[in-house]
Amino acid sequence: MCAADIPGRGPFYTYDEYVAQRIEVPSFTPDGVFVALRGGDWIGMSATSLRPEYAFSDMTGVLAAHRGRHLSLALKLLAVRFVRAAGHRRLVACHHAANIAAIMMNRRLGFVDRR
Structure with a gap:
């Protein structure tokens, strides 16, 4: 859905690959998935997973x-x-690095750049 706009994205996962690599992993946290709807259509989502030491923002997009x-x-x-x-x-x-809008949003929220 939103991943198509990620710079340098490359080919999409197949459904089975996506499930194996993103859902059927210990860090997947269903409660960390939020969906924006318009009518009955998905228009955006944010997925965050919990790791022992930190949480990871897997994807946020509209x-x-x-x-x-x-x-x-x-x-x-x-x-x-x-x-x-x-x-x-x-x-x-x-x-x-080309996803300036996402970088600026995260900086606005207090994220700190690390390279």
């Missing part, structure tokens, strides 16, 4: 036609609330 309405920010704030409620104090996110 379909291009629905951007500019702060939906990514709202989804990321839900993720931050989830992480805090789970007792974690550290949330990590990774971005492609």
